[in-house]
Amino acid sequence: MRDIDLYQMLLGLTPPWRVTSVEVAPPGTGSVLGEITVRVEYPSSEKLHCPDCEAIVPGYDSRPRRWRHLNTMQWKTFIESDVPRVNCPSHGVKQARVSWAEDQSRFTALFEAFTIDVLMAVRSKVQAEQLTGISWDQVDRVMSRAVARGLDRRRIEAIPYLGIDEKSFGKGHDYASVLCDLTGRRVLDVVPERTKAAATVLFQRIPEAQRATVVAVAMDMWPSFMEARADVLPQAEVVHDKFHVVRELTRAVDTVRKGEHRQLKRDGQPDVLKKTKYLWLKNPENWTENQRAHFESLKIDALQVGRAWSIKEAFEGFWEYRYARSARKFFDRWYFWATHSRLPAVIEAARTLKRHLPGLLAYCRHRITNAVAEGMNSKIQLIKANARGFRNFENYRAAILFHCGGLSLYPHGTR
Ligand SMILES: [Zn+2]
Structure with missing residues (x-):
């Protein structure tokens, strides 16, 4: 031949x-x-x-x-x-x-497909550069093109449950807002900052026909996200994310512990709260044997932090309800208890929850959380750790969509 x-x-x-x-x-x-x-x-x-x-x-x-x-x-x-x-x-x-080859590329479609495989496997452009033998910029362009291809091919399908969450980005206190399709377990898009304007842009990136299919959006109690949702997705309900709500109560427990610890010291009392911080913060299911024994040795009803902790733990029951009416009754009883605790941090947290009650009760109907987005966090952390070369936000966005967007990335006919 x-x-x-x-x-x-x-x-x-x-x-x-x-x-x-x-x-x-x-x-x-x-x-x-x-x-x-x-x-x-x-x-x-x-x-x-x-x-x-x-x-x-x-x-x-x-x-x-x-x-x-x-x-x-x-x-x-x-x-x-x-x-x-x-x-x-x-x-x-x-x-x-x-x-x-595709139009503007200096690589054949099969070479691009190979580079995409390498990027998926190593998750780092620096390593992809070494393995493919092309430059960092060229790897970067293959990635951007793959993402553009994937976004172009995305179908207008129903996306009933969304989650919006913030991520820290870069070194300082820069934030990005991330929008997830909770059902499809994928990131839909990312924008810089976590302002109302940013969240509005993010929601508006959803094609109009698709916006109408959104039933509910999981989010924390951040006002900017709530306001943007009201403007762009008026028919969709807010569901406050369970984990953020629990965090609000956990923070109150910690505030009470710190105050009481200082008080005991000032009064010259025995330091019973020494080394108990994580005992109160941890889920009791995850306690070690030692922690359980330590907890049982404390007279928690006599401690302020013990009362705060009991109130926080009791709130767990709220998530079990399937009917908003029963959940509402539970909340009212719990709220009475919390607001009569004489613990300012707990009272404040309870009031915050009450202000957001519609979004808490909506959980009964939809039972969605941002756990998908949180799960994506570890992937995004890894992307950030490997991102020594993040020169701008677009790079960060492309990498997230490449790895977490569930996109169809390969050039036509290569896979
Ligand atoms: Zn023509």
């Missing part, structure tokens, strides 16, 4: 494209591993098509192009071609489509 026939077959070229020569630059001549350049040609006698409308159109001129392809053994392999440009009466001068 001749080399040009072999490469014609290996490349899977569609006629009339054909291989006209295979040039070999052995190791040492410019490249350590040696390079192979496959010349490909479109015969001038063949009809040309407009890439936009497929009409047969006259040729215009041609442009030399070169693409990196998958290696042949350990040899770096390139395709070179003078690609015809056509002059379409409706679309103007356009480069004819080639079957092995």
